Amino acid sequence: MLRQNVVLWVGFSLSFFLLSSSIAFTQNGIIRGRVVEAGSNRAVPFANIVVQGTNKGTSTNEEGQFELRDLAPGFTNLVVSSLGYKTATYRDVLVTNAKPATVEIVLEPSAKEVEAVTVESAAFNKTEESPVSVRTIGIAEIERNPGGNRDISQVIKSLPGVASIPTFRNDIIIRGGAPNENRFYLDGVEVPLINHFQTQGASGGPVGIINVNLIREVNFLSGAFPAARGNALSSVLEFTQVDGSSDRKKYRFALGSSDAAFKTEGPLGNKATGIFSFRASYLQFLFRALQLPFLPTYFDWQYKVRWKLSPKSEILFMGLASLDRFRLNLDQNKTEEQRYILRILPVNYQWSYTVGAVYRYYTDRGRHDLVLSRNMFHNRAFKYADNVEKPENLLLDYLSRESENKLRYEYNARIRGWKINAGLNAEHARYTNFTYQKLKTLVGLDTVQVNSTLHLGIGGLFGQVSRDFFNSRLTLSLGMRSDFNTYSTLMMNPLATLSPRFSASFRFSDKWAFNANVGRYFQRPSYTLLGFADIKGRLVNKSNNLRYIRCDHAVAGLEFNPGPNSKVTLEGFWKNYRNYPFSLRDSLSLANQGSDFGVVGNTPADARGFGRAYGLELLAQQKLFRGFYGILAYTFVRSEFSDKMGRLIPSAWDNRHILSMTGGYKLKRNWELGMRWRFAGGLPFTPYDTTTSLLVPVYDITGQGILDVQRFNTLRGSVFHQLDVRVDKVWYLKKFSLNLYLDIQNLYNFRFRTRDYLDIQRDAAGQPVVVLNSQGQPSYLPRWIPNTTGTVVPTLGLIVDF
Numbered sequence: 001m002l003r004q005n006v007v008l009w010v011g012f013s014l015s016f017f018l019l020s021s022s023i024a025f026t027q028n029g030i031i032r033g034r035v036v037e038a039g040s041n042r043a044v045p046f047a048n049i050v051v052q053g054t055n056k057g058t059s060t061n062e063e064g065q066f067e068l069r070d071l072a073p074g075f076t077n078l079v080v081s082s083l084g085y086k087t088a089t090y091r092d093v094l095v096t097n098a099k100p101a102t103v104e105i106v107l108e109p110s111a112k113e114v115e116a117v118t119v120e121s122a123a124f125n126k127t128e129e130s131p132v133s134v135r136t137i138g139i140a141e142i143e144r145n146p147g148g149n150r151d152i153s154q155v156i157k158s159l160p161g162v163a164s165i166p167t168f169r170n171d172i173i174i175r176g177g178a179p180n181e182n183r184f185y186l187d188g189v190e191v192p193l194i195n196h197f198q199t200q201g202a203s204g205g206p207v208g209i210i211n212v213n214l215i216r217e218v219n220f221l222s223g224a225f226p227a228a229r230g231n232a233l234s235s236v237l238e239f240t241q242v243d244g245s246s247d248r249k250k251y252r253f254a255l256g257s258s259d260a261a262f263k264t265e266g267p268l269g270n271k272a273t274g275i276f277s278f279r280a281s282y283l284q285f286l287f288r289a290l291q292l293p294f295l296p297t298y299f300d301w302q303y304k305v306r307w308k309l310s311p312k313s314e315i316l317f318m319g320l321a322s323l324d325r326f327r328l329n330l331d332q333n334k335t336e337e338q339r340y341i342l343r344i345l346p347v348n349y350q351w352s353y354t355v356g357a358v359y360r361y362y363t364d365r366g367r368h369d370l371v372l373s374r375n376m377f378h379n380r381a382f383k384y385a386d387n388v389e390k391p392e393n394l395l396l397d398y399l400s401r402e403s404e405n406k407l408r409y410e411y412n413a414r415i416r417g418w419k420i421n422a423g424l425n426a427e428h429a430r431y432t433n434f435t436y437q438k439l440k441t442l443v444g445l446d447t448v449q450v451n452s453t454l455h456l457g458i459g460g461l462f463g464q465v466s467r468d469f470f471n472s473r474l475t476l477s478l479g480m481r482s483d484f485n486t487y488s489t490l491m492m493n494p495l496a497t498l499s500p501r502f503s504a505s506f507r508f509s510d511k512w513a514f515n516a517n518v519g520r521y522f523q524r525p526s527y528t529l530l531g532f533a534d535i536k537g538r539l540v541n542k543s544n545n546l547r548y549i550r551c552d553h554a555v556a557g558l559e560f561n562p563g564p565n566s567k568v569t570l571e572g573f574w575k576n577y578r579n580y581p582f583s584l585r586d587s588l589s590l591a592n593q594g595s596d597f598g599v600v601g602n603t604p605a606d607a608r609g610f611g612r613a614y615g616l617e618l619l620a621q622q623k624l625f626r627g628f629y630g631i632l633a634y635t636f637v638r639s640e641f642s643d644k645m646g647r648l649i650p651s652a653w654d655n656r657h658i659l660s661m662t663g664g665y666k667l668k669r670n671w672e673l674g675m676r677w678r679f680a681g682g683l684p685f686t687p688y689d690t691t692t693s694l695l696v697p698v699y700d701i702t703g704q705g706i707l708d709v710q711r712f713n714t715l716r717g718s719v720f721h722q723l724d725v726r727v728d729k730v731w732y733l734k735k736f737s738l739n740l741y742l743d744i745q746n747l748y749n750f751r752f753r754t755r756d757y758l759d760i761q762r763d764a765a766g767q768p769v770v771v772l773n774s775q776g777q778p779s780y781l782p783r784w785i786p787n788t789t790g791t792v793v794p795t796l797g798l799i800v801d802f
Contacts, residue, residue: 029071029095033103041362047082073732092138128466131505132515133223147724160617166720171204176613176639177234189356201600224517227462227479244273257795321353346383366413427458452533516556528601565625580609611641630663684713705758736802757785
């Protein structure tokens with residue numbers, strides 16, 4: 001299969017190259033745009049715009065507008081400078097011969113006096129609030145990332161602090177924290193879900209929902225969270241979408257490893273622009289052809305409308321929706337592994353949406369933001385014994401919905417050298433859960449029935465002030481936040497969640513800086529925990545004194561900028577957790593869960609858990625410049641959480657060593673080569689309680705092994721490593737551009753073996769073999785099925801812009 005795909009791609013590429021070789025490729029690219037001041041949105045006249053790495057440039061007119069002509073096609077960086085403003089680099093403008101590119105560039109006012117315009121600027125931006133643990137990822141880095149499949153959850157695995165889990169899932173595990181400790185914002189609107197087939201109560205899934213065709217850049221914060229962003233313990237990801245074209249309609253069609261995508265954009269009258277995308281998967285056809293025992297199908301929609309009401313006000317409308325179906329392929333039951341998977345996997349159906357509006361009003365001193373949004377998540381799963389849908393065979397029937405209505409107000413201003421951010425948020429959440437499940441607990445077999453409806457009022461207040469000192473050599477920022485909700489008296493007290501944070505950055509020279517942050521952060525337990533109830537609707541965990549999870553951060557590091565497009569950082573971090581939910585059913589911290597399908601938190605729990613994570617990160621990065629880009633990221637991390645005896649033991653995310661090397665080079669005639677190699681230390685895991693698992697009444701319900709919590713995370717898996725490569729070829733023609741690429745994941749076919757499946761022996765007629773164990777109890781005989789993951793995954797893809 002790999003050989004066929006390679007031959008097909010090479011043959012098609014050579015044919016198209018020969019066909020188009022006679023075409024005269026001219027530099028007809030155009031960039032049009034406007035330069036405005038941050039906060040006030042005033043035009044910046046007579047600003048200088050230079051194409052990075054060239055002498056080509058221009059200046060804005062009195063309205064802040066500019067136009068650059070006769071540009072070479074491809075991704076282009078613009079360096080923008082003006083007296084009284086910080087020089088900025090606007091990266092990854094896609095220039096084509098077919099359509100002009102339109103941009104809006106925002107310049108930050110500078111307290112530093114300058115005597116002349118500088119046209120050289122660092123490509124790595126950081127804010128006063130977050131001078132450390134922040135990375136900015138541009139669209140070009142996302143699209144060309146080898147093995148990333150144009151999915152941001154995969155792309156960030158090239159960065160320090162981000163774990164590489166040897167599965168096909170998108171779990172985001174940052175600095176030893178659990179997958180449910182991350183928050184996501186799309187143009188300022190919080191988006192709870194960013195993955196298809198979402199693990200409820202966590203953040204993972206196999207495929208991202210957000211279509212990168214609509215993304216301009218992503219700010220990834222693994223620490224130093226600003227006060228305006230609450231309810232996060234490990235990371236905050238801020239997605240900025242592109243605006244729709246203001247002068248003409250544009251289209252893009254993309255075909256990748258698992259789906260086909262279509263995007264359209266253009267003007268909506270004189271004052272508004274819009275952009276819309278739709279994606280549909282064809283995984284179900286591929287999986288059926290590969291004779292896999294499950295068939296996933298997904299669809300998603302995404303849009304953005306920007307409407308300029310007046311020179312001082314505008315409103316953004318955005319939406320994101322998904323539809324997922326996970327069915328069993330019952331015809332594929334010929335092998336032991338197929339039959340085992342069919343026995344344990346449920347049928348799953350999910351849908352979700354987020355819609356929001358952001359109203360912005362600009363004044364001479366700053367900007368008012370009013371954000372209104374609604375999101376909803378529907379999750380349905382069921383499972384029957386032997387996959388025979390009869391009432392007496394029902395093992396699991398799960399139906400849950402989460403909905404949130406959110407309002408947030410923010411004021412951002414610069415007054416006499418002070419940067420000020422202040423605001424509040426108010427939310428109403430509704431959670432329902434109907435569960436019927438047969439399972440094995442610590443006290444024996446049990447039938448769990450949940451019938452829950454939870455209404456929750458949520459509020460928050462925040463503020464932060466920042467200022468530069470000593471001619472911008474020293475930057476200080478102080479913030480405070482408080483959160484509260486109506487779940488219980490413990491969570492209603494705003495003083496209990498006061499979360500101060502302080503950042504400092506001192507620049508020794510133009511190339512060296514010291515950055516640091518300390519802060520206290522709180523996160524609300526998941527709705528699956530807060531809404532867990534008995535059959536009578538009584539909220540069980542309210543009496544167990546669940547409360548906000550607390551995490552104290554301390555981060556410090558050195559930054560070295562050898563050139564305008566390169567950076568080296570060394571950071572140390574410490575995270576101290578308190579009040580972590582602890583499952584009373586399984587006697588383990590929920591900090592260890594979230595990297596599998598299903599639901600996290602649908603269990604009785606209290607707040608006894610605690611833990612810590614600490615480590616060191618090294619990053620050496622070269623942004624795309626003169627054809628080369630590269631990232632070297634190494635992380636040493638220890639992650640430990642408490643067990644039922646109150647001892648700190650390695651958590652499920654205790655990789656210890658994580659290494660990633662990513663690089664690429666642009667060749668002549670718009671060819672590009674890229675590679676990424678990842679290494680991760682073995683993760684702890686828990687062996688099965690074989691004796692209990694094989695008991696006839698237990699295995700008949702579970703169909704799989706039960707973890708031995710007495711030996712929780714006492715074993716450690718093998719190391720994981722993988723090489724991904726990618727080759728791109730782009731043709732920029734007069735009417736359209738075409739990008740063909742070959743992406744090969746796991747080039748040398750590394751096979752990772754994890755905990756084997758526990759199956760049972762059967763006789764020649766296919767009936768389970770039953771014996772009496774040492775206690776005289778009827779038990780099955782074990783049969784172990786190797787559980788390996790990893791295969792060569794070639795993808796032949798194309799992107800057409802027209």
